[in-house]
Amino acid sequence: MFATVMYGPGDVRCEQVDDPKILKPTDAIIKLSATCICGSDLWPYRGLQPTDGPAHMGHEYCGIVVEVGSEVRTVRPGQFVVGSFCLSDNTCPHCKFGFHSSCIQREFMTGAQAPYARVPLADGTLVATAEVPEKHLVPHLLATSDVLGTGWYAADAANVRPGSTVAVVGDGAVGLMGVLAAKEMGAERIIAMSRHKSRQELAREFGATDIVAERGGAGIERVKELTRGVGADSVLECVGTQESMTQAIDSVRPGGSIGYVGVPHGVTFDGQAMFFAQRRMLGGPAPVRRFLPDLMDRVLKGRIKPGKVFDLTLPLADVAEGYRAMDERRAIKTMLTV
Amino acid sequence: MFATVMYGPGDVRCEQVDDPKILKPTDAIIKLSATCICGSDLWPYRGLQPTDGPAHMGHEYCGIVVEVGSEVRTVRPGQFVVGSFCLSDNTCPHCKFGFHSSCIQREFMTGAQAPYARVPLADGTLVATAEVPEKHLVPHLLATSDVLGTGWYAADAANVRPGSTVAVVGDGAVGLMGVLAAKEMGAERIIAMSRHKSRQELAREFGATDIVAERGGAGIERVKELTRGVGADSVLECVGTQESMTQAIDSVRPGGSIGYVGVPHGVTFDGQAMFFAQRRMLGGPAPVRRFLPDLMDRVLKGRIKPGKVFDLTLPLADVAEGYRAMDERRAIKTMLTV
Numbered sequence: 155m156f157a158t159v160m161y162g163p164g165d166v167r168c169e170q171v172d173d174p175k176i177l178k179p180t181d182a183i184i185k186l187s188a189t190c191i192c193g194s195d196l197w198p199y200r201g202l203q204p205t206d207g208p209a210h211m212g213h214e215y216c217g218i219v220v221e222v223g224s225e226v227r228t229v230r231p232g233q234f235v236v237g238s239f240c241l242s243d244n245t246c247p248h249c250k251f252g253f254h255s256s257c258i259q260r261e262f263m264t265g266a267q268a269p270y271a272r273v274p275l276a277d278g279t280l281v282a283t284a285e286v287p288e289k290h291l292v293p294h295l296l297a298t299s300d301v302l303g304t305g306w307y308a309a310d311a312a313n314v315r316p317g318s319t320v321a322v323v324g325d326g327a328v329g330l331m332g333v334l335a336a337k338e339m340g341a342e343r344i345i346a347m348s349r350h351k352s353r354q355e356l357a358r359e360f361g362a363t364d365i366v367a368e369r370g371g372a373g374i375e376r377v378k379e380l381t382r383g384v385g386a387d388s389v390l391e392c393v394g395t396q397e398s399m400t401q402a403i404d405s406v407r408p409g410g411s412i413g414y415v416g417v418p419h420g421v422t423f424d425g426q427a428m429f430f431a432q433r434r435m436l437g438g439p440a441p442v443r444r445f446l447p448d449l450m451d452r453v454l455k456g457r458i459k460p461g462k463v464f465d466l467t468l469p470l471a472d473v474a475e476g477y478r479a480m481d482e483r484r485a486i487k488t489m490l491t492v
Numbered sequence: 493m494f495a496t497v498m499y500g501p502g503d504v505r506c507e508q509v510d511d512p513k514i515l516k517p518t519d520a521i522i523k524l525s526a527t528c529i530c531g532s533d534l535w536p537y538r539g540l541q542p543t544d545g546p547a548h549m550g551h552e553y554c555g556i557v558v559e560v561g562s563e564v565r566t567v568r569p570g571q572f573v574v575g576s577f578c579l580s581d582n583t584c585p586h587c588k589f590g591f592h593s594s595c596i597q598r599e600f601m602t603g604a605q606a607p608y609a610r611v612p613l614a615d616g617t618l619v620a621t622a623e624v625p626e627k628h629l630v631p632h633l634l635a636t637s638d639v640l641g642t643g644w645y646a647a648d649a650a651n652v653r654p655g656s657t658v659a660v661v662g663d664g665a666v667g668l669m670g671v672l673a674a675k676e677m678g679a680e681r682i683i684a685m686s687r688h689k690s691r692q693e694l695a696r697e698f699g700a701t702d703i704v705a706e707r708g709g710a711g712i713e714r715v716k717e718l719t720r721g722v723g724a725d726s727v728l729e730c731v732g733t734q735e736s737m738t739q740a741i742d743s744v745r746p747g748g749s750i751g752y753v754g755v756p757h758g759v760t761f762d763g764q765a766m767f768f769a770q771r772r773m774l775g776g777p778a779p780v781r782r783f784l785p786d787l788m789d790r791v792l793k794g795r796i797k798p799g800k801v802f803d804l805t806l807p808l809a810d811v812a813e814g815y816r817a818m819d820e821r822r823a824i825k826t827m828l829t830v
Contacts, residue, residue, distance in 0.1 A: 247722045248746050256746030256770050311772075384585045399763065408586050408594030408776075418763030425737065425759025429752065429775045432594050434649075438746075438770035 157268030158211040158473045163201035166474045171210065174265065174272035179225035182276035184235060186217040187292045189266050190464065191476050191488045192239075192300060193326050194417060199477055202419060212267030213239035214300040216292065219280075220270070228277045234287055235280040236450060237273055238442035239263045239300040244278030254278075254443035267473060269492045281446045283454065291453060293461025293489055297331070298449040301487065302460040303442030304415050305331025305392070306449065309339055311413030311436035312388035316340030321377050322362075323402045324392030325353040327463045327487040328415060330360055332390040334460060337361025338452070341388075345380055347373055347401070353486060356462065370397070377405040385410060391437070394418050408432040415440060464489040495606030496549040496811045501539035504812045509548065512603065512610035517563035520614035522573060524555040525630045527604050528802065529814050529826045530577075530638060531664050532755060537815055540757060550605030551577035552638040554630065557618075558608070566615045572625055573618040574788055575611055576780035577601045577638040582616030592616075592781035605811060607830045619784045621792065629791060631799025631827055635669070636787040639825065640798040641780030642753050643669025643730070644787065647677055649751030649774040650726035654678030659715050659743045660700075662730030663691040665801045665825040666753060668698055670728040672798060675699025676790070679726075683718055685711055685739070691824060694800065708735065715743040723748060729775070732756050746770040753778060802827040 157171045189212055197203040216236040219229050242249050242257035249257050265271050305328050314320055320336040322329050325348030336344050346357035349367040366376045385407035394416025402412050414437035452458045466485035468476045476488035495509045527550055535541040554574040557567050580587050580595035587595050603609050643666050658674040660667050663686030674682050684695035687705040704714045723745035732754025740750050752775035790796045804823035806814050814826035
């Protein structure tokens with residue numbers, strides 16, 4: 155098959171690779187219904203994360219099961235499934251505690267920017283729908299696999315509650331999904347920090363009540379103004395830089411919570427400053443599996459349309475252009491048809 | 493009156509000072525029923541925190557109101573009161589959110605190691621009992637002012653719930669109060685990390701089910717063993733050094749919570765390490781005022797005896813020996829009679 159291989163920074167190709175095979179009795183092979191490019195794929199693409207040799211890319215996926223290993227019990231060929239970018243057994247103590255992304259057997263999905271993919275730990279990872287969904291639902295279901303699940307976790311970790319005042323730092327796809335999640339969780343006020351018109355509009359569509367275009371100190375001041383000097387109850391940090399983390403910490407009220415889902419690059423916290431600031435912090439790779447049945451249900455019922463975050467759709471053969479468009483911020487998120 | 497003045501590291505004296513006076517219409521003057529020395533008083537005593545000139549010491553207090561300013565409404569002369577070491581108005585948005593220690597008008601109490609003390613923001617800070625309590629209850633009520641309130645906050649911030657497995661890092665007075673708090677909150681298993689026999693015994697009396705005497709990597713391993721490799725649901729960090737913070741972070745399970753109440757000295761967190769570790773963190777000066785009515789009620793009902801943490805009682809005139817005994821770890825906590 156033809157699939158996506160990253161050779162190094164800026165060098166992504168669609169080229170012939172071996173078809174995936176069952177390697178362990180707990181594996182499944184799926185035929186992708188659609189796949190996409192993640193913001194986190196841009197870290198190595200931009201040379202900000204070391205890579206060692208050509209890598210099969212892609213960790214967001216949904217599709218039809220075509221083959222399962224001998225020990226797989228919960229899914230079978232012909233079913234439509236979605237899985238998390240974190241592969242987990244769903245039975246270990248960490249999974250049972252709701253933190254599947256710290257599963258004792260955790261692996262990270264790879265090779266999903268392709269027509270077929272191997273999913274390890276299939277029983278624990280994959281969630282099947284009752285029927286094969288209509289085609290128009292596929293982008294929305296695909297979004298639950300990572301980008302929505304991650305935005306949802308940011309809101310969950312930031313303790314968003316009915317009536318909360320929430321600020322979202324970062325207007326990338328995850329930040330926009332954070333807005334949607336906060337809205338679904340009943341937040342009364344959702345302040346999206348964004349200075350790009352198209353992203354501001356999407357944020358409003360997903361539920362943002364206020365837009366703050368300023369950054370840095372001015373952005374913090376604006377959030378304070380909008381909250382009568384108090385700060386937000388919850389802040390979703392969806393970038394991962396020191397600047398965005400500072401923005402998050404200084405925008406939340408004492409005793410408020412920060413959910414941080416942008417992988418921190420070069421970020422440190424000073425213990426004494428955090429102590430006196432009294433911010434509750436929880437971050438990490440999202441335990442999407444915990445939320446997946448609920449998120450898929452919301453999509454299937456037509457309650458949410460997270461797939462709107464895909465503002466560019468390309469055939470897999472044009473994956474290199476998909477990366478370029480996201481790198482240059484011409485696209486929020488690229489869906490790939492296979 | 494004779495009161496406690498710290499001139500510099502290691503130099504604490506009981507000497508003649510001016511009697512406290514009402515300076516603002518929101519002040520009260522109280523006659524102390526008893527007072528005590530805090531673990532945090534040892535930071536400047538040990539030269540680990542800069543001081544500028546002689547300082548009137550003491551921030552844990554209970555006693556009888558003798559005078560109030562013209563605007564004080566909620567307490568009156570003759571009443572027995574307890575207040576937090578953090579002075580707060582109890583009306584601002586941060587107080588209403590339960591974070592009195594970030595009150596917009598916050599001040600820190602001082603000058604309470606004395607027969608009389610001035611309490612600013614009396615209405616917001618002081619909680620009166622219905623009647624003047626019997627003398628034997630005074631040490632327990634005094635403890636609610638800071639040491640118990642701080643241990644309680646550690647358990648609250650660490651999200652202790654009925655059935656939780658809790659580890660407490662630090663066997664100082666606050667750590668021991670953290671054990672008591674976890675017990676009261678219904679923790680099933682409470683692992684106290686302590687290598688001092690007398691403190692281990694007190695920890696057991698307060699509700700510890702397990703004692704871990706090892707420190708560093710060995711201590712972490714022991715907590716892991718006791719929790720079947722999982723880690724504790726909640727860890728109370730009651731020291732404030734990098735070593736104790738590392739112990740806390742590595743002893744808690746992914747998705748678990750750390751409440752840190754030891755003022756961090758030289759502690760930093762690496763953002764990416766915290767991200768992948770998935771620890772929920774909340775620290776700060778304890779919002780004791782939030783808990784005070786409940787804690788005083790538990791004491792008055794005889795349900796808890798936090799005053800057992802005072803293992804040395806001295807007259808105020810011997811305050812210097814009280815500091816020495818705590819500095820040399822001959823005493824857990826010194827109560828001063830006035």
